[in-house]
Amino acid sequence: MKPLAPISNTARLGLGILFFVFFFAAWGYATLGGYVSKTFLADPLTMIEEGWLLLTKHGFIGDIGITIWRVVGGFVLAALVAIPVGILMGAYKPIEAFFEPFVSFARYLPASAFIPLLILWAGLGELQKLLVIFIGSVFQIVLMVAVTVSSVRRDLIEAAMTLGARDRGILTRVLIPASAPEIAEILRLVLGWAWTYVIVAELIGSSSGIGHMITDSQALLATGQIIFGIIVIGVIGLISDFLFKWGNRHLFPWSLA
């Protein structure tokens, strides 16, 4: 091995799969070999069996659907509010001076700590779940978008000015298109975080969703179901990530080449 030397795609794929194989082998060895009690950790086969039962008998598909809906709903609301605010903050210094201190403070407020309060305000319904995601995402997106927009190359803005672009033109024809790929990248990143918020929201005071299933399984000591739930979240996260990357590649071909 040489530092930074590239490898072929086949080798990359093979090595990636190899780790999963090791992982499941170690897990299987520990559980099926009897080194870890079944009460605490189910073996891979039980996990798959229980997962299959969850999907076919217990309507887990519905739970998955509702969780996805919550994440996407809360996340879209956050993006709709945060992107315009972030762009304006990045472009106009007075607006930045107005919002930045509060947003910087608010981003460190843990979304999960709001859950008891949100339950008081919004009850146990869907609105409360959406609000958790919203609070967890909105401040992060605002700040990152603002930084991206304000760091657009100065010489591009100057070039636009010497070509006759006015304030509005600079905003809509330089700042926004120049930061669009990075904004999409920010959304991809924050969507990943939104997944952790939704599960926390569902662990407390919920009657549906993946997080709720996990709490239920804990009461039944069904560790196979818990692990299956966690893996499902991972897989969905991976798929959404992939979709985002694929979308960005097609939306912004100029940023790659």
Next chain:
Amino acid sequence: MDNVSRIFAGARRRAPTRALEPTNLTVLDNDFVTILGPSGCGKSTLLRLVAGLDQPTTGQIILNGIPVSEPGPDRGMVFQSYTLFPWLTVADNIAFGLREKGVPAPRRTTVVREWLVRIGLVSFEDHYPKQLSGGMQQRTAIARSLANDPAILLLDEPFGALDNQTRALMQELLLDIWERERKTVLFVTHDIEEAIFLASRVVVMTARPGRIKADVAIDLPHPRHYTIKTSPEFSVLKARLTEEIRAEVVLADTADRAS
């Protein structure tokens, strides 16, 4: 005979670092003026003042009788760094200023087409800047500025980042365009040969504080061919300007060591 005369009266600047001493420079219509000087002599500052990207501390710049206060499409600028908009194709980059002006689409297409032909990039019209070489990018940047039909074209060491061969080709291309369009051009460079080859007038600037030291008319005939660079007249001019610049560089160097 031509009532359009351009007067750059006292483009001045005084700051903690005195980048540009009170300077008077008059550029006539259709003139190709190169500003030659060592790095840090304030030649780029001067250009940015004319572009309106920077405000003079004292004095004012007047273009066609109107004082310059902010950047505008009447003063096209080509930068040393590659400033094509990476999200636009070559054609859309050239059309940027026209769109900003509200020129209707069919007319835009015609103008863009003409410029693509002139810079020899017709087959690259749908390419993104990242897919182009440095020389191609700067050609597009020149076309982007000229498509706007500015009163004056400002170039800030536009070929500074290019290799020697490309640089020579670009000089010929620019000269060719100028010979045809007769635009007023202000071209900043630290390359003596480039300054002489392109210009009808070379303005030599001194280093720190920046001020104009010499103003040399270049009456080499047009159209100029690259072979002119080896002619005796060219060599005489080059020797003279080399002396002027050398004195400056030595001065700047001693000043640096003293401080």
